[in-house]
């Protein structure tokens with residue numbers, strides 16, 4: 675029997691296996707993008723916006739920074755349990771120019787990364803339990 679595949683975090687990304695997108699919000703007043711979603715008040719100090727549109731963010735960007743994550747990340751980030759060290763990449767999204775953190779795909783470590791290289795968003799297994807395989811977004815270097 676195959677286990678169902680479910681998102682580790684509900685509503686954070688689309689489940690399109692080929693071209694997944696992170697789901698963020700955009701302030702209706704000033705256009706600032708947010709990920710994770712912001713929906714109560716705009717953090718832009720010059721904006722009084724309280725209305726947001728849900729948007730699919732760019733699924734490509736450039737490596738801004740990266741590191742080995744050797745400790746368990748804080749909530750709401752979900753990680754494998756027991757914790758396995760992984761590579762974390764800070765990516766500047768193509769269109770929004772905002773920085774979004776994510777794990778590197780399996781098999782990619784810091785020695786293969788450099789600032790400015792192109793990456794795209796993919797969905798990969800985070801961990802699995804008795805019931806299902808939990809998916810999360812990861813960054814994959816593009817050739």
Ligand SMILES: [Zn+2]
Nearest residue numbers: 701704716721
């Ligand atoms: Zn705003």
